[in-house]
Amino acid sequence: MSAGEGVAAGAVDAEVGAAVDAAVARAVASGTGSTSRADRAAWLEALAAALEEHRGELIAIAHRETHLSETRLDGEVTRTAAQLRFFAGVAREGSYLEATLDSPDPSTTPPRPDLRRMLRPIGAVAVFTASNFPFAFSVLGNDTASALAAGCAVVVKAHPGHPELSRRTAELAVAALAGAGAPDGVITLVEGVEAGVALVQHPSIAAVGFTGSARGGRALFDLACARPAPIPFYGELGSINPVVITEAAAKDRAAELAAGLVGSFTRDGGQYCTKPGLVFVPAGTGFEDALAALVADAPAQRLLTQGMSGAFARGADAFARRDDVDVIGTVRELSDGVDVTAPSAPVAILVDAQHFVASSEDFLAECFGPLTVVVRYVDEAELNAAIGELEGSLTATIQHAPDEDVAALTTALSGVAGRVVFNGWPTGVAIAWAQHHGGSWPATTASVHTSVGATAIRRFLTPVAYQDAPASALPLELRDGNPLGIPRRVDGALRA
Known part of the structure; x- marks a missing residue:
């Protein structure tokens, strides 16, 4: 997407490693995955409100660091707040969970047990921010918004092109989340090339979202694949369009x-x-x-x-x-x-x-x-x-x-x-349920996924099937009677 930093595997400075360890530990300890969809939606709305409340201050910093016009940056703040509220709506609506129930049927071969499946948060994730969208693809951008909606705590790797803006946005985010009752560690920030390498290699990071150059993205992608336990790396890289x-x-x-x-x-x-x-x-x-x-x-x-x-x-x-x-x-x-x-x-x-x-x-x-x-x-x-x-x-x-x-x-x-x-032009990507912002290599590392639109949340989820589970062990979204009223597929039929 934009020119990025060079990365390489190797030893990480002890101080940098300690900072990454602390950030990841806070993310893991936050317990974000066990929070409710309603609570996470409220957090996202609080983040949107904080952005808008501090719009003028943030635009001034971004203008100084990126040389983008204040008019453009003002529009980007509006877009970023809209993205956060959009994913609050996605979390509340619930169809993203793909909740699916199959009734037991002893007449099939083999006999079918009671099966209930849904998507669950994948764990703490890393998000690498972009240079060219200092709000919409940055600390509180699409990757962060979709990960939080999914129930994943986020460790953000700040872009060196706008460090002051990244720090201030993270400060405001932490305060807004605390005010909305979120646990500590839902969002943390790290900086520097070494920190980024350590983050991708950290054993407690479960997935990575990246927006940047093909060179930098490929290097990090290779690191993610080379881990003893490889993890998904969702990179948006170069595109000719x-x-x-x-x-x-x-x-x-x-x-x-x-x-x-x-x-x-x-x-x-x-x-x-x-x-x-x-x-x-x-x-x-x-x-x-x-x-x-x-x-x-x-x-x-x-x-x-x-x-x-x-x-x-x-x-x-x-x-x-x-x-x-x-x-x-x-x-x-x-x-x-x-x-x-x-x-x-x-x-x-x-x-x-x-x-x-x-x-x-x-x-x-x-x-x-x-x-x-x-x-x-x-x-x-x-x-x-x-x-x-x-x-x-x-x-x-x-x-x-x-x-x-x-x-x-x-x-x-x-x-x-x-x-x-x-009969249009590709610059400008609408925030919508049907949007797809992805493509095959070298545009992205995972063409089936998107970084804009409702299904961006799918990157930070993993499926779990429950077989013959007692009701008390089931998530509320899978229990009899559909107590949370989410869209579900029951015995092959979609039901609202």
Whole structure:
């Protein structure tokens, strides 16, 4: 998603290890897994209220640390509070538990006992925060909200791009949780690369949620898999988010589509996981001329960190030095070094489809920041060949004409993306029950899961089946009479 920190296995400083041990011990001792759904919903609502109460203070810190506009950050606080309240509703509603009851039936082979199954909290989890969403994917972001709703205590690994904001948000969260009657240790904060490594390797951490770079995420994923007892690692990593503009759409509204693309790939400096980084456009439709004029007028923006600014400059320069591309925009010269505090200007790289296919690995490398690659195709055969080179992405977009048959395109793009957008732009991810924010590698490490939407809670749950259990041993959600009134499947039939 965003440029991340390098990580490596190895010995951890004793002081760092002690701090991680203490944080994890508090999380485990909190007993969060045995709390009620109603109580956890109230905690989430208290966290949302605390964010909103301290909105001005937090925005000021975030603006200073990330260079994002106060308007953007204000909207992100609103979104983050909405996410917390959304997961409060998910917890109260209860269908996420997948409560399922099968009555005993001695006539089956083998005879069926009384079976009752539901999802239970997986245990204390680690959450690695993102740089580009200092609220919505940070200390109180989607991962934390869904984990708390599931009944998991959370140890948050702060992002170094906004340390002061992370600390202050965590302080407010701890106070809000205490005021809402939550036990100590529901949320704790650790900082630093070593702490992150120790957290993933800690034997009492049961799962990890991560949003960041493919390089950093892969390193942590490997650590999670290499543990004596491997654990789930839910990483949201890099994504190109391809867009296909059909010939009919380009002929009908080339200027409008160019404006939409520029608005999307330059939004907040192109620092979105859903930025359209690859666009397939039919040649000779006037789209390129419209794009060139708009890119020239698009503002430059200082990126989140100096490391990201340098990486963007190097990535743009590597594209611009190729002899098979045309460049729209200004690419910074690297001969005298890069001013990592200077704003980064938008860049579009134009390449013919046959050259894209010949060097697809190069063109599919994510360049985090305001850059997009535009692939010109001359016919359907060239387009199909180019689409065949795509890797996993969070999104794919089809810009088409009214009543145009795009079923074949939809099938092709559904195989590489977790969300397919029609006649829109992928930046912006709605908070909803039907949302899916995921995709196959390298977009995520677990394509069946999402980090946005109600089913994000599923990452932090594990199923348990109870066979012929006495009523007193059963969770209330599985007892006869459905005392908590949650949706359940009984003998194969859904019942509210």
